[in-house]
Amino acid sequence: MTQIKPADGDAMKTLTLLRHAKSGWDDAVPRDFDRPLNPKGRRAAQVIGRFLKTQGAAFDHVLASPALRVVETLVEVEYGYGRALAPAWDKRVYLASAATLLDLIRELPEAAGTALVVGHNPGLEDLVLDLVADGGDLRDAVEAKYPTAAVAVMTWDGGWADLRSGAATLEAFTRPRDLDATLGPDED
Template sequence: MRRLMLLRHAKSDRPEGVDDHERPLAKRGRQDSPLMGIYMAKERLRPNLAIVSTARRAKDTWKLARSAFKHDISRRKEPRIYYASASAILDVINATKPDVKALLLVGHNPGLQDLALKLIGKGSPSDLSRLHRKFPTAGLVVIDFDVKRWRDVSEGLGQLQRFETPTSIGRLTGSG
C-alpha cells in the first residue's frame, strides 16, 4: 500500500518586479499553510518524504505546514515539479524509493489537479466533482494505491481517500 498526498501551494502574492519563482505567500497563504499542517498532523497524514517544488511559495507552504508535526520529515527540493505537467510529476513519483510508504508533493496547478484526476480510479463522487471543478490553493488530495512500488503507480489505480481545503477544514472544525 502506498499513500500519495498532493498539496497545492498556499495563496501567493504577486509583488511588482518579483520573478514568478520567487513569489512569496500572501497573508491568506501564511494563515492557510499552518492550518493544513495541523489538519494533516491531527488526521495522521504524516508523509515519510515531502518532495517540494523549488518555488518560494511552495517551500514556504511546506515550512509552515511542517511545523505542526512533532517528528522530522525528510524533504527534497525538486525543480522538476515547478509548473510541471501531470506526466512529469508522475515521473518523479515513479522514481521514489520503495522504503517511502507515504509521499507528499507540494507543487502547482494545473499539474497537480491533472495528475490527481488521472490517477484516481475510485472515490467519493462529491469529492471527485469538487476536484474536477477546482483544486484551490492549499488544497490537499490524499490518494491510496494498492501497489508494492512507486513505479507501479499509474493512471486509474488510485482510491481517493479525501480532498480537503482550508474552507472545508474550517467547516469540519467549526472555525470557518
C-alpha cells in the same frame, strides 16, 4: 472534508498532494518562481499543517518544488504540523505537468510507504484526475477546483512504479475553507 486514512498493508502506497498556499500578486518580483505567500496563504498553510497532525498523517518521503511560495508553504505547514518535513527539493516539480509529476513519483524510493508532493496547478489537479477513475464526490470536487493549500490523498495497491491512470483511490480531499470558513474564496 474526509479523514485521511493511512494505507493498509505493505503492498499499498499512500500519496498526498499539497498545492502551495495562496501567493501574493502585489509584490513586485522579477520572476514567478520568487513570488511569496500572502498573509491568507500563510494562515491556510498553518491550518493544513494542524489538520495533517490531527489526522496522524506521516510521510516517509517529501518531494517539493523549490519555488519560494512552496518553500514558504512548507515552513507554515511545519509550524502547524509541529515538526520538520525535510523535503527533497526538485526543480522539476516547479510548474510540472501531470506526466512529469507521475514520472517523479515513479522514481520515489520503494521503501517509502507514504509520500507528500508539494507543487503547483494545473499539474496536481490533472494528476489526481488522471490517477482516479471517474465518479465520486471527492473526484468531482477536485475537478471543480483544486484551490491553493488543498490536500488530496490517494492510495493504490503496488509500488510507486505501478501507479497508472485510473489505478488510485481518492481517500480524501481537503481544502482550507473546509477547516476554516474564513479561508474560503475572496469576494470581489
